[in-house]
Amino acid sequence: MHRRAAALAVPLTAIALAVSSCGNIPEEWRTPAFMQMDGEQLDPRLPGVTGEVGEEPEITFPDIEPPEEELSGVVQEGPGEGELVRAEDLVIANVVQYQWTGPGEGEKVEGQSSYETGAPDLIRMDQMPEQISALLVNQSVGSRAMYVFPPLTEEEQAQAVSMGQEPQTGASVLVVDVMARHGKGSVVPGEQTTDGGDGLPTVTQDGHSEPTIEVPDGDAPEELEIVPLIEGSGEEVEEGQQVIVQYSGTRWEADENGEHPVFDSTWSRGGVPFDTTIGAGSVIKGWDEGIVGQKVGSRLLLVVPGDLAYGETDEEAMGAPSGTLVFVVDVLGSYDNPPPVEPEEDAEGAEDGADEEPAEDEEPAEDEESAEDDE
Numbered sequence: 001m002h003r004r005a006a007a008l009a010v011p012l013t014a015i016a017l018a019v020s021s022c023g024n025i026p027e028e029w030r031t032p033a034f035m036q037m038d039g040e041q042l043d044p045r046l047p048g049v050t051g052e053v054g055e056e057p058e059i060t061f062p063d064i065e066p067p068e069e070e071l072s073g074v075v076q077e078g079p080g081e082g083e084l085v086r087a088e089d090l091v092i093a094n095v096v097q098y099q100w101t102g103p104g105e106g107e108k109v110e111g112q113s114s115y116e117t118g119a120p121d122l123i124r125m126d127q128m129p130e131q132i133s134a135l136l137v138n139q140s141v142g143s144r145a146m147y148v149f150p151p152l153t154e155e156e157q158a159q160a161v162s163m164g165q166e167p168q169t170g171a172s173v174l175v176v177d178v179m180a181r182h183g184k185g186s187v188v189p190g191e192q193t194t195d196g197g198d199g200l201p202t203v204t205q206d207g208h209s210e211p212t213i214e215v216p217d218g219d220a221p222e223e224l225e226i227v228p229l230i231e232g233s234g235e236e237v238e239e240g241q242q243v244i245v246q247y248s249g250t251r252w253e254a255d256e257n258g259e260h261p262v263f264d265s266t267w268s269r270g271g272v273p274f275d276t277t278i279g280a281g282s283v284i285k286g287w288d289e290g291i292v293g294q295k296v297g298s299r300l301l302l303v304v305p306g307d308l309a310y311g312e313t314d315e316e317a318m319g320a321p322s323g324t325l326v327f328v329v330d331v332l333g334s335y336d337n338p339p340p341v342e343p344e345e346d347a348e349g350a351e352d353g354a355d356e357e358p359a360e361d362e363e364p365a366e367d368e369e370s371a372e373d374d375e
Contacts, residue, residue, distance in 0.1 A: 042073045046146055047100065049075050053144045053177045056115035059098055061106040066171035070131060071148040078140025078178065085136050085181050090244060090273055091123045092180040092335060100148070101170035109172075119338040120179055122242060122275055141181055147174040180333065182244050185271035188297045188330045192229045196301045201252075201326050203229055203301055210267035211328045213250050215260045220252040220324035225303035226290045229328070232297020237334045239279030239292050244333040246273055252303070252324035263321045273332055284309045286325070296334050302327040 045067050048060035053076055085091055097112035114120050125133050135145055149172040152160065157167040185208040195202045199218065205211040237243055248265040255261060266274050276282050279292040286304030294300060303326050306312055310320040 042075065043071050046071055046073055046075070046148060047098075047106070047173055049144070049146060049175060053078075053142055054094070054179065056094075056096060056113060057144070057175050057177075059106065059108075059173065059175070061100050061104050063104040065103060066100045066151055067148060068150050070150060072131070072135050073146055074135065074139060074143055075146050075175075076144040078142030080140055083141035083181060085125065085139050085141070085178060086183050087125055087133065087137050088184055088272065089125050090182045090275065091125055091136065091178060092120050092182075092333065093123055094177040094179060095121050096175045098173040098175075099168060099170045100173050106170065106173065114338075117336075117338045119336045122244075122335065136176070136178065139178060141178050143178045145176045145178070147176070148172070149174075182273045182332050186273055186330075186332055187246060188230055188232060188299050188332065190230045190232075190297070192299065193231070194227065194229055196227055196229065200225055200227060200303060201301065203328050205299075205328075208271070210262075210265060210271075211248055213248065213260065213262075213326055213328060215250065215252055215254070215326060220305065221303055222305055224286055224289055224305060224308055225301070226294075227301040228294065228298050229301055230297070230299035232295035232331060234296025234331075235334065237278060237292055237294055237296065237331065238336075239288075240337055241278060241334045242275055242337055243278045243291060243331060244273045244275045244335075245291075246271065246330040246332065247327055249321075249325055249327045251321050252326055260326075277337060278334075287327075287329075291329065291331065294331060296331050298331045300327075300329045300331065302329060 045062060045064065047062060049057045050060075051057040094114045095112075096115060097109040098106050099109055100106040125137065132147070135147075136143075139145070151169070151171050152167055160167040187205070187208055192203070192205070195204060197216075199216065200221070201216065202214045203211050204214075246266045248262055248267055250260045250262050252260075262268070266272060279288045281288070284304065286302060286308035289308065290300065290302045290304070303324065306323045306325075309325045310322060312322050
């Protein structure tokens with residue numbers, strides 16, 4: 001469903017940055033030692049942390065030098081076992097980073113608190129380094145974990161400088177609050193109050209399986225059609241948020257065999273939820289217009305005319321389906337994006353690029369990816 005690649009770039013999480021200490025330190029340069037302590041055997045060298053999960057924590061640094069090895073621990077367990085993090089989940093987490101600079105001393109890293117930005121990190125567990133994911137897997141939603149990564153060696157500091165980065169001082173400390181998870185095969189709760197129909201496609205879905213879409217005979221509607229098959233009870237999706245969905249799509253027009261095969265679906269990828277920014281041109285217009293304003297927890301039938309999809313493209317040449325498209329979309333979650341980064345000022349105090357005017361006919365670069373590239 002990608003439309004413009006630049007808008008779909010997923011921000012690097014503070015977790016991934018801290019694991020490598022400065023972003024691109026080679027694997028062989030990283031400290032290999034890693035100690036995992038469960039909630040009953042927390043390493044006494046871990047900083048103290050107070051405050052409720054879901055609120056920015058308060059950190060107390062031990063009166064010792066920052067350790068020379070990696071430490072971690074679950075400092076607060078979630079309330080139950082009903083929502084356990086799995087190895088292939090998309091996890092929603094609030095993350096705060098601190099620098100432990102000396103005995104009893106440390107500070108929060110500016111700009112590295114999702115509590116300040118109001119935008120949680122979306123973490124795909126299967127893309128995280130093992131020393132991050134191993135601690136979180138099988139922990140309950142509502143758990144709080146802490147990671148300590150040792151100070152950079154002289155060699156690592158030199159590497160950071162060579163890459164134009166300012167080396168961090170002291171040990172890096174991360175506090176990760178697990179707020180939610182979206183797993184393989186996740187669907188919205190509740191029963192469908194309608195299956196569509198009345199001149200529109202009908203939709204049936206059995207449990208956590210891929211929905212079946214039956215397209216009727218006759219002409220497709222000329223306008224965007226939005227039918228809530230299940231109306232969610234969550235907050236309304238806002239323009240510019242990240243949405244997490246399960247979806248399946250087919251064409252209104254039948255193929256040469258008179259059938260309507262699915263051309264793209266999260267279910268074809270094992271039911272792994274898809275995330276994207278909505279209402280910002282990251283996906284086709286029919287999604288932007290059809291999903292913004294709907295409630296989280298809704299299952300939507302979207303009938304999208306070609307001018308709000310990929311147009312009347314040459315499918316063989318362009319790789320995108322032409323004409324009217326039909327989607328079933330489960331809106332699993334919706335989360336704020338981080339605020340845009342403020343332009344840095346140069347040595348003379350002028351903002352970078354402030355004196356540059358875009359060309360009048362300049363348009364955002366079109367994404368080279370097609371719907372098939374998502375599969």
